[in-house]
Amino acid sequence: MESNKIKISIIGATGYVGAELVRGFSAHPYAELIHLTSKSFAGKAFSEIYPVFRGVCDIILEEGYYVQIAKDSDLVITALPHGVSSKTVPVLLENGARVIDHSGDFRYKVLATYERSYKLEHPHPELLKEAVYGLPEFYRNELKSARLVANPGCYPTCSLIALAPFLTKGLVKADSIIIDAISGVSGAGRKADLAYAFCETDEAFKPYGAVGHRHTTEIAEQCGFLSQKSGSEIVKSVTFTPHLAPFKRGMLASIYAKPSELFKDVSSEKINEVYQEFYNNETFVRVLNNKELPDVKSVYGSNYIDVNGLYDPETDMIKLFSAQDNLGKGAALQAIQAANCMFGLPEDTGLKNVVRGV
Amino acid sequence: MESNKIKISIIGATGYVGAELVRGFSAHPYAELIHLTSKSFAGKAFSEIYPVFRGVCDIILEEGYYVQIAKDSDLVITALPHGVSSKTVPVLLENGARVIDHSGDFRYKVLATYERSYKLEHPHPELLKEAVYGLPEFYRNELKSARLVANPGCYPTCSLIALAPFLTKGLVKADSIIIDAISGVSGAGRKADLAYAFCETDEAFKPYGAVGHRHTTEIAEQCGFLSQKSGSEIVKSVTFTPHLAPFKRGMLASIYAKPSELFKDVSSEKINEVYQEFYNNETFVRVLNNKELPDVKSVYGSNYIDVNGLYDPETDMIKLFSAQDNLGKGAALQAIQAANCMFGLPEDTGLKNVVRGV
């Protein structure tokens, strides 16, 4: 037992987010995995489910006794369905663990928005106020002492990082935001479902959840908070359309917005400058040079998110683009970044490298 | 020689559009391929370049003597780069052939827009007026007697079919149109280019030509013509962003537009009704039922284009979606549909079937 390491347990370790958490923490110099739980595979080694981990993580999966897990761990990460997290997380908190939750259950400040979006009653609405939205670029101070962190949705992270500089400065019209986004198939999770079978998904491309996708309100709420800082009009809603793309991992957001009157000298160069200035000190937000645009292949397997934007004078339109790995910055690796904040480590601890060149 | 067949020659037969033309006409009951030309592969059999055609089309590729080709053919289809077509097509017309051209050289009515978009001077601007824009759904009467047909661009076809019912009825605001579209890799053509190498393209997804892509003005001009019919405001420009997706064939457009005052009872159901009514008699435009959305996999290898739309009351936004095969309805098979119009055949001759279920 290396007692100076953060003791981490993962509840729901065999989904794709769980596996990415295991991968990330296995390579983390100050983390130690204690308990990994799985309802379906309890009793088997994690590496039996993910053979790529043979010799790397052979921890035996447990059914999961939450009280004990909380007591044994400094940090418990829950990768559970929404509606289940809202019941499980309080037990973990009560028993002394800090928690990062991957569901939508603690991401909203406005209860009604959550309940409308998820069509669920929240059993612990008091925790919504306490929970910190786990986007370190915006909430790193709050994360330091957070007991409960709501890891952001993948689409929200991708959208908010792209929009933030323009919202906080009031440079785009609050009611003009359109987000057209795509995700790799791993976003649908690990399950036997014909819809995600190879023969149904390869060489396919389609919109889904095109009206009312849950992430819409999550994006809108956070856009509201960001735009509040500008003193201009506050964002209340956004147009959002997700699409399914035929690759395992990766996410791209193509965002359209009208420049506000404050953005008088709007141009592609100026958009790039706004980004450069805003994300100057951020390790994981990479502002591309000139008019180079993000590509999902360049963030594969990493916690990086690449952004850039252009201005189309023909239609007076700002186009913003961001690319991330939906399991990386979009989920598990961002949770590790948040954990680093929570435990006083440099934010890039264990996250510095890329996982492939080709 | 089967003299009752339409004699067809293809100039530039070994590109992907050329190959799809060969495929389509090889299966066409009233067409006969006469000359296939290729600068790079003259002297070889077409099936040496595309081994899948062994025993199906073993015609020997020729360097191409255009006068003779025109004289030997009822119809010449040119799949040449823009700037080359504008010089080649007049020779073919003068020598008595009817022509379908795949380049951008004859797609515009307004010379200045062409010259600005393609950064070329047009050597035969007088032909712009004569040329018929080869979208049979809108111009089938003009096609009957057309001597020169400008086959539409892939993105314009996909966008215009989705937008037409709403533009001709004035149901969307003229200055609100945003088209976010994706194409399979075959859209980039057949060439040795690292940018389209397997290891650079697979598991990648990115925007390209995000401001000023040539198809933008082509779409805008045709939107203008369509909106003219409505008596409402005329579309002058559109926001358009293409993306490259990791599959060979397929194209999807996700289109955003604000309902106009004329569209008082806008709803998802109503959008579907508008489509059903407008495309009621069209074989190749398939309006999906209910809220089902298009998927590129369902139009693979065919001349079909699937459309549907939704209304998002939260942001008062219309979302329209269309999916086609970029080489099918987006290029070669649409040219065959146009050829059927030109030669008095039922429009679906040789185009009725799908090429795969899986």
Added chain:
Amino acid sequence: MESNKIKISIIGATGYVGAELVRGFSAHPYAELIHLTSKSFAGKAFSEIYPVFRGVCDIILEEGYYVQIAKDSDLVITALPHGVSSKTVPVLLENGARVIDHSGDFRYKVLATYERSYKLEHPHPELLKEAVYGLPEFYRNELKSARLVANPGCYPTCSLIALAPFLTKGLVKADSIIIDAISGVSGAGRKADLAYAFCETDEAFKPYGAVGHRHTTEIAEQCGFLSQKSGSEIVKSVTFTPHLAPFKRGMLASIYAKPSELFKDVSSEKINEVYQEFYNNETFVRVLNNKELPDVKSVYGSNYIDVNGLYDPETDMIKLFSAQDNLGKGAALQAIQAANCMFGLPEDTGLKNVVRGV
């Protein structure tokens, strides 16, 4: 009702083989689809399950009343699991239909081999003798009057076409045959199974069923029949290993065998000659030129199978290669070729074209 067409029904129409049958027969000039059955989707249109068929085949799927189906049809094609076919097919035959069966239930002449390979008792062993093995290249005379045709397995077709010329002439040693083969994912069928999920199958490649795969004995039995003709030693068993490759459709066999003493002048050129001579009159077996080798991409969606071979003097080894579409020549399209034989049509009726160039 077009009474001069062959009335065809498909039992199990919504699997991938079923869908390929529907595709093929929809484009067949002398076939008419009467009944399509599906246990899971009865009551829905076929095109609801496969939206690509909207407007092409909208037949309503039926639960399936076999007596009536048999009476209504000239030909019933069964795409059922083994063990189910053996009970269903006799009912169809008794009620007057001719049958092509896609399962393994009627492919063997030796009952014991079937029962050992499929671990089932055969309820109608008397039909094994009557059933014609549906490889038209070898059994076209028998097919003409066949009442029951056992459509060959995909791996057996690919292997036997490659081996036949050498076996019938005794040019390879009977105990030296090794078949290393790969299949696209559609070979696993249409089902919700995590093993064939996109995220589990893409970028993966593995052997499976590496000892005792059922097709091994089917290949061996037919190799026995072919080698019998040579007057040399008879093949009794073969080494066979299938692999799963990350694409939807396609199959390649790489076959190793030692030349026999009869093959004195063995060389790559001679191997090609043997092929050219043997398959000289075959439409669907394409012997490649010189040392060109088969590629699955060149047979995609077609009934073609490409073959060629090489001799390695360093190890005195013959290498034979064959490529087909596992759903095409490997299943559904071969069944259509067999049906053409059964009903006195030219064998290539409805099968002449290719389905894509790119």
Added chain:
Amino acid sequence: MESNKIKISIIGATGYVGAELVRGFSAHPYAELIHLTSKSFAGKAFSEIYPVFRGVCDIILEEGYYVQIAKDSDLVITALPHGVSSKTVPVLLENGARVIDHSGDFRYKVLATYERSYKLEHPHPELLKEAVYGLPEFYRNELKSARLVANPGCYPTCSLIALAPFLTKGLVKADSIIIDAISGVSGAGRKADLAYAFCETDEAFKPYGAVGHRHTTEIAEQCGFLSQKSGSEIVKSVTFTPHLAPFKRGMLASIYAKPSELFKDVSSEKINEVYQEFYNNETFVRVLNNKELPDVKSVYGSNYIDVNGLYDPETDMIKLFSAQDNLGKGAALQAIQAANCMFGLPEDTGLKNVVRGV
């Protein structure tokens, strides 16, 4: 300058092997990259060529002055074409650097075999004797003091790891070895070549270099050395056929061999035992349990190689399977493992983790 780190330079850093070396050494705790060279991209940042490395490795690429590079570096790794390496490596050695070379130029002990296989005269045949074949599992003692290491070919590594236990114990017949192998597309290198374009490679699968591929003699020579230890018959040649598979990274070998008389109790269980015993202490060779077989997806991006085998009693045949990443254990990461040996580090330094679960 961190003077306690190994100073490493890479000649030919922008090919796929070079990029994987950069990735590996960027994450290595005791390595420091000094010079990266590229003829084509000198003057640009490495991360301009591989944007995924932005912020991770922004070293400026140099044309490459070899004398200086050698003087500045403890270790130079050359990723150059064969025929170029044989001229470059001596310059590096003379100037004091230790070298790991990725070409075929120093892999053979028998000059004639090299010259026959590569159709080149070797300018420095004296170095063949000195060069250590960089497979740490077999030559780790020699690597410790090696001045020149010939990094093995990808197919040889995959084949030799699978065969070694059986060759060194004389358990397979020396003249019976057949290797059927597949590689991902990155094996063809980074270049603008139509043969490896996305539209030509995706959904394709084919054999290539099916007789006389260079790796054949490399495998055979090393098999000879391994079999020598057994006291039984020595391997002189092997049958080898590579295939191209449609994914970026990964390699699988399916190997067939007849058991020798020494392998009296041959069975699948016994084969597994032989593996378990032979590779008991190896970190990177993972012997799978029971009858589980290797899958390329389970070694993606890592230095692991998975092995297992089966016995087919029907044909008295041993089947061995091994899977590795062609750029990982098959090239760059194995070079890092060798470098760890050369510089007295634990072999798994910087190589312990896996790069993805999904």
